[in-house]
Amino acid sequence: MSGAQVSDAEPAVPPSALAAALRFAGRPDHVPARCARLVALDFDGTLAPLVDDPSASTMTPAARAAVDRLASLAARPAPPDGDELRLALVSGRNLTDLAARSGAPAGTYLVGSHGAETGRVTVHGVDAVPLRLTDAQVDALERLREGLQDAVDGRRGAWVQDKPSAAVLHTRLCGADDARAAAADADAVAARLGLHAMHGKDVVEIAVVATSKGIAVERLREELEEGDDRLRALVLYAGDDTTDEAAFEVLGPDDLGVKVGPGSTLATERVADADALADLLERLADALDG
Numbered sequence: 001m002s003g004a005q006v007s008d009a010e011p012a013v014p015p016s017a018l019a020a021a022l023r024f025a026g027r028p029d030h031v032p033a034r035c036a037r038l039v040a041l042d043f044d045g046t047l048a049p050l051v052d053d054p055s056a057s058t059m060t061p062a063a064r065a066a067v068d069r070l071a072s073l074a075a076r077p078a079p080p081d082g083d084e085l086r087l088a089l090v091s092g093r094n095l096t097d098l099a100a101r102s103g104a105p106a107g108t109y110l111v112g113s114h115g116a117e118t119g120r121v122t123v124h125g126v127d128a129v130p131l132r133l134t135d136a137q138v139d140a141l142e143r144l145r146e147g148l149q150d151a152v153d154g155r156r157g158a159w160v161q162d163k164p165s166a167a168v169l170h171t172r173l174c175g176a177d178d179a180r181a182a183a184a185d186a187d188a189v190a191a192r193l194g195l196h197a198m199h200g201k202d203v204v205e206i207a208v209v210a211t212s213k214g215i216a217v218e219r220l221r222e223e224l225e226e227g228d229d230r231l232r233a234l235v236l237y238a239g240d241d242t243t244d245e246a247a248f249e250v251l252g253p254d255d256l257g258v259k260v261g262p263g264s265t266l267a268t269e270r271v272a273d274a275d276a277l278a279d280l281l282e283r284l285a286d287a288l289d290g
């Protein structure tokens, strides 16, 4: 194989995405105050390619290296007048599952269950904010699980994933007709219980806690800016799924949204896959490290 062929196989970062990442690493002229940067990344489909079995998901080696590098930059103490960097993983997975599957380095902020669970990885494990459900939410969760179980009965390949504040219908392994019918039944269960159904890639997720990745990203931004009126937090968010659109929606002109893979999006930039995103994150890390 020739050198040219090897280089053709390397993931390409589109020039506009690279320019946007370098802009994000620099301080905008109209921000005279201190800047902080939050790099918030979705997990499945963004850092870890989609697979049939969610318990087998793993980041690509390039994504793993980029996350570890950003985490080590974030761990460095910011100089008194320098810019802080924070790394977060923002996922639909529940927090424990996200921590285990991602193996996120110490210091990483974790958002699980689309925002219903939060925590931070420490050297001793995950320091999590306890999730507390009301009696009504516990009751709704029970009825939700029963309803989704009925929706998968007799539908080959369909299954239900339980989470602390939600239940998820998975249809990746179903035929098209069964997938459509099970998703319609899941929507009906949500409507009956007065809950919101989120449609992702071969999943319908129904939560008893009202939340979204947009709310989660805004919360992370506020926490970063908290207690310092002169500090502006800029956000880079990358995601692949329809549920990531809620996060892209809360981004402003100085932030950066990166859609991973195909599909319509509010993000201003796009890369092809997890390895192309990793490439972009490495270039961002180079600029922040410079």
Ligand SMILES: O=P(O)(O)OC[C@H]1O[C@H](O[C@H]2O[C@H](CO)[C@@H](O)[C@H](O)[C@H]2O)[C@H](O)[C@@H](O)[C@@H]1O
Pocket (backbone or CB within 6 Å): 042, 043, 044, 045, 049, 050, 051, 052, 053, 054, 055, 057, 090, 091, 092, 093, 094, 161, 168, 170, 172, 200, 201, 202, 203, 205, 241, 243
């Ligand atoms: O927000 P994310 O980190 O993207 O998590 C969203 C959902 O991810 C998982 O499902 C997706 O990935 C699975 C493994 O690749 C795949 O089998 C499934 O079809 C995808 O939708 C996870 O199982 C869900 O609970 C998350 O909500």
